[in-house]
Amino acid sequence: MNIEPIVALEIGTSRVRVFVGEAREDGALMITAVGDTASSGMRKGEIFHFDSVCACVETALRQAEEAADLKINEVYLALSGSQIEAMPSRAEIPVDGEIAQDDVDHVLKMAKEVTLPSDREILHSIFGQFGVDGLRGVTPVGLVGQTLSADMLIVHGVHSRMVNLVRVVKALKLEMAEPLFSGLCSAQAALSADQKLQGALLIDLGGGKTDYVVYAQAKIADAGVIAVGGDHVTNDVARAFRLSTTEAEALKLQHGDAMVSGAGRTRRLPLPTAAGETPRTAKLSDLQTIVHLRMEETFGLIRTRLQQQKLLPLLGGGVVLTGGGAHLKNVAQLAEKVFGLPCEIGVPRNASGLTANLAVPEYATGVGAVLHGYRGARARAEQSRGVWKKIGNWFGVN
Amino acid sequence: MSANLEHSKESVRDLRCRVLVAGIGSGACNVLSHSLAGWSDPPTVAAINTDARALADADIELKVAIGRTVAKGMGTGGDAELGRLAANEDLDALRALVAGHDLLLLVASLGGGTATGAAPVLARLAREEGMLVLAYVTLPFAFEGARRQEQAQEGLAALKQSADAVVCLPNQRLHAMLPPDTALPDAFAFVDRMMSAGLRGLWTLLARDNMLNLDFSDLQSLVENSGNECGFGYGEGKGPDKAAQALEGLLEGPMLEKGRVIANSGAMILSVAGGPDLSLVELETIHRRFQEAARPGARISMGAAVLGDWTGRLALTVLAAEHWLPPARSAAETVQSGGSLFFDEAPPKKEEGRAGHAGKGVRQSELPLGSASDRGRFQDVAPTIYEGTDLDIPVFIRRGIRLPT
Known part of the structure; x- marks a missing residue:
């Protein structure tokens, strides 16, 4: 089985990353090169200056090409922002007697056909489960029944914004393998099979946005983006202490804390001052309060959404945090408090690295995109049997 | 006391050129055309309309025609959706119009297509530009029909979301002030006169070196705590x-x-x-x-x-x-209250970003709350609006928490 190297491109608000993955002899995936550079021209996961974004992507691509010693022609693009959200879709058809493959194809096609507002476009149609006469989670071909149903989750976003990200790929003369929602990629990389089975919430804390993906009852039950990220924390800090963005970012990285501590009330931090200015200090607890409020609000928005969808009780596997924001001190503790569930920091699984240390939360999206591409390529190579299995593997449990 | 008076005067003087009165739709433009006559020191007034002819007839200095594509200069025929589209078509022109002002007095006769559809768009845009937005609207008479009435209510609800405060004058309330045999044109003329009188009162209040001074910060504190509804x-x-x-x-x-x-x-x-x-x-x-x-x-x-x-x-x-919300709590209280900050009962829905325009009336020892700069690095990108809240504005400002302590 010969699989070409898989390349994933992640255009984030704070970093642009390229990951190259190749199959090892034993069939496992190995990340052979990483390109990683600071991003500019992005806000909240979306492009606001096209040319600067292209330049950053080019830098990251060159880094990866050099490290992997190959020419990159095709990429899987992990994208976010774009007001991406998910909605369940269900189709039901009458069947007569034994269910055939044709019936299955038909019901799947119907479940994918949803009406969206004109500015939106489907990014993923994720298969959930089949049902025969109300019995859910069955493999329908060969069964006898009167109705066949299919549940899918339709992930969609604002067309124009997603297209802008895709245009970067085109501008750099690359082929687009597949656009992927970055939250799903992170979930692919960071959630264990057990967590997916038991139900889990993945939150990817990016620089410009926060993705979330919910696995419940062994399938993807919800996904979406909140256009609030680490930049918002920085902006809040800058605003409170009248600092520049760079100064605020440095202060956040060094002393930022998602929980307010008792000791913080007495400890004072020096603030950067221009020459000649009187030195200024800030209370650590003030900084902690600012960060705490912002993170708590963001988690709270997700919690409210999950409550409305009645998904909160189905998350036996707890909460997993990925993305650069997962490095924030005590962020897992805050998430545990907000969701009332155990919480851990997630790092990419199921892939080994050649050089770079891959076990960091900010690599989850990129590695997840490679993993997804790799599984797809392998499935195609194996010519796997049965439509349901192919679809099932896309972001599936395995 | 004398020092206080001095700075009040100064802030009023500053304000003089920074109030923009904008009328949206034919009804409001009409009111503004009439109300200007005889003002000694008029503010900047702008007329915004989809109907090109009505706009040409308006006796107002600044005119902005909106929706030349969607409405073709012919008005909206009472369709608020068309009014909304028209405003969205000319966002740049509207943004240019409001730029450089502190207070937008938005005048609209809700019920008509242009006023009902475009006013919330303008209000939101002006708020994004950091202005305090006071909408000054009438609701139709009952005899104008249920559809117009319904549309006006929808417009009012949208305006409450997007303006800092809405001053609402239901025409029906004025009905009782008119003799029973009033002719229709006279009834509308009376409404117009009441609107202009109110505008004048408000403008006089803000713009003159008065015997007893009120300034922007008084209006601001009223508006911000009014539950965005003023009688x-x-x-x-x-x-x-x-x-x-x-x-x-x-x-x-x-x-x-x-x-x-x-x-x-x-x-x-x-x-x-x-x-x-x-x-x-x-x-x-x-x-x-x-x-x-x-x-x-x-x-x-x-x-x-x-x-x-x-x-x-x-x-x-x-x-x-019409409602009065108590002033915000301090940071220490909030954090120490033990309960979860986020899940506290309904946060006051309107204060985000408008927590203050840091007028000179704000004491220096207090944090000069809020301004367009609250959006900081997100100033130049579309806001993240979640259920009417602009998430780009720092949480502590939206919650009215005073930092640094």
């Missing part, structure tokens, strides 16, 4: 008992529902305009009557202006908050 009343009087006449017209009249609005209000602004003969006793009487009418502890701010040619005349304009 509006206007009364006038002539001759020796002019104050009593004006008071009676206001407190017994239908505009404030026979004083019911005052009785329920936690805060109000009174603007008194009179001639050189305006006396202290009259001001005292007015203040006392309102104090008696309002509920205990209500905040009453009063301003008075003396106009040279108003001898023997007195006009009283009232803005009353």
Whole structure:
């Protein structure tokens, strides 16, 4: 089985990353090169200056090409922002007697056909489960029944914004393998099979946005983006202490804390001052309060959404945090408090690295995109049997 | 005290060029065309309309035609959706119009297509530009039909979301002030006159070097804490008992529902305009009557202006908050309260970003809350609006928490 190297491109608000993955002899995936550079021209996961974004992507691509010693022609693009959200879709058809493959194809096609507002476009149609006469989670071909149903989750976003990200790929003369929602990629990389089975919430804390993906009852039950990220924390800090963005970012990285501590009330931090200015200090607890409020609000928005969808009780596997924001001190503790569930920091699984240390939360999206591409390529190579299995593997449990 | 007066005057002077009065739709443009006549020191006034002919006829300096593509210069035919699209088509022109102002007084006769659809768009845009937005609207008479009435209610709801405060004058309340045999044109003319009188009162309040000064920060604190709904009343009087006449017209009249609005209000602004003969006793009487009418502890701010040619005349304009939200808590209290900050009961829905325009009226020891710069690095990108809240604005500012402590 010969699989070409898989390349994933992640255009984030704070970093642009390229990951190259190749199959090892034993069939496992190995990340052979990483390109990683600071991003500019992005806000909240979306492009606001096209040319600067292209330049950053080019830098990251060159880094990866050099490290992997190959020419990159095709990429899987992990994208976010774009007001991406998910909605369940269900189709039901009458069947007569034994269910055939044709019936299955038909019901799947119907479940994918949803009406969206004109500015939106489907990014993923994720298969959930089949049902025969109300019995859910069955493999329908060969069964006898009167109705066949299919549940899918339709992930969609604002067309124009997603297209802008895709245009970067085109501008750099690359082929687009597949656009992927970055939250799903992170979930692919960071959630264990057990967590997916038991139900889990993945939150990817990016620089410009926060993705979330919910696995419940062994399938993807919800996904979406909140256009609030680490930049918002920085902006809040800058605003409170009248600092520049760079100064605020440095202060956040060094002393930022998602929980307010008792000791913080007495400890004072020096603030950067221009020459000649009187030195200024800030209370650590003030900084902690600012960060705490912002993170708590963001988690709270997700919690409210999950409550409305009645998904909160189905998350036996707890909460997993990925993305650069997962490095924030005590962020897992805050998430545990907000969701009332155990919480851990997630790092990419199921892939080994050649050089770079891959076990960091900010690599989850990129590695997840490679993993997804790799599984797809392998499935195609194996010519796997049965439509349901192919679809099932896309972001599936395995 | 004298220092305080000085800076008030200064801030008023600053303000003079920074208030923009914008009328949206034919009804409002009409009001503005009429109300300008005879103002000694008029603010910048702009007319915004989809109907090119009505716009050409308006006697207003600045004119912005919107929706030339969607409405083709022909008006919206009463379709609010068309009005909304028209405003969205010309966002840049609207943004250019409001740029450089502090306060937008948005005048609209809700119910019509242009006013109902475009006003919320303009209000939101002006807020994004960091302006304080006070919408000043009428609702249709009942006889104008249920559809118009419904559309007006929808527009009002949208405006409440997007403006800092909405001053609403249901025409039906004025109905009771008219003799039963009033001709239709006279009824509309009366509404227009009431609107212009109110505008004038408000403008006088803010713009002049008054005998008793109110400034932007008074209006701001009313607007921000009003639960974004203000009642509006206007009364006038002539001759020796002019104050009593004006008071009676206001407190017994239908505009404030026979004083019911005052009785329920936690805060109000009174603007008194009179001639050189305006006396202290009259001001005292007015203040006392309102104090008696309002509920205990209500905040009453009063301003008075003396106009040279108003001898023997007195006009009283009232803005009353229909709800009063208590001032924000301090940081320490909030964090130490133990409970989850996020899940506290409904955060006051409107204060985000408008927590203040850092007018000079704000004491220096306090954090000068809020301004366009709150959006910081997100200033130049589309805001993240979640259920009416702009998430780009720092959480602590939206919650009114004073930092640094």
